[in-house]
Amino acid sequence: MKYEFNITASISELVWYPDERSDEYKVHPNFQAVMDRLGITIPVRNIYERYFDSPVNSGHVLVFHEVEDSVSCIVLDTYRDPLDQLDMIQLGWRSHSGDNEIRNLSRKFYDECEFAVRYQEGQSVLYEMLREDRYPLQFRYDTVFEQKMKRYVNFAGSPKSKE
Numbered sequence: 789m790k791y792e793f794n795i796t797a798s799i800s801e802l803v804w805y806p807d808e809r810s811d812e813y814k815v816h817p818n819f820q821a822v823m824d825r826l827g828i829t830i831p832v833r834n835i836y837e838r839y840f841d842s843p844v845n846s847g848h849v850l851v852f853h854e855v856e857d858s859v860s861c862i863v864l865d866t867y868r869d870p871l872d873q874l875d876m877i878q879l880g881w882r883s884h885s886g887d888n889e890i891r892n893l894s895r896k897f898y899d900e901c902e903f904a905v906r907y908q909e910g911q912s913v914l915y916e917m918l919r920e921d922r923y924p925l926q927f928r929y930d931t932v933f934e935q936k937m938k939r940y941v942n943f944a945g946s947p948k949s950k951e
Contacts, residue, residue, distance in 0.1 A: 793894040794880040798903035818897040844870040864938040
């Protein structure tokens, strides 16, 4: 059985600036702990920088798996709403239901977010976001954007696309 976590928070919660006077940043230790527990590595730096380099009314759903057909995954909905001023994204992860440590890490991640608005946990809280028949999903704001789901599988720490 699987257990899922769904969080709405600013994309900036994925990173941490050890020195506020510097542009250098690292993966936030709380998010790194979640990735380590699930055994899934995602390119946070690439996602974070691409998010801010992309225009509003764009962004795809990115799903990362440890191995193909794995129950565990991390999902990031990187759509940039044109009216959003806090750079909010939906993110979540799925694990085996008996893993209490991931529950503690998930709650810690959410509780220590500066800009977080929603926390859900349960057996199907990622259902809608992970439904493949839902994509491409259209967003209309001056122009039409078709959001896709992109899947990646870790092979020795190097994500390879499986669209």
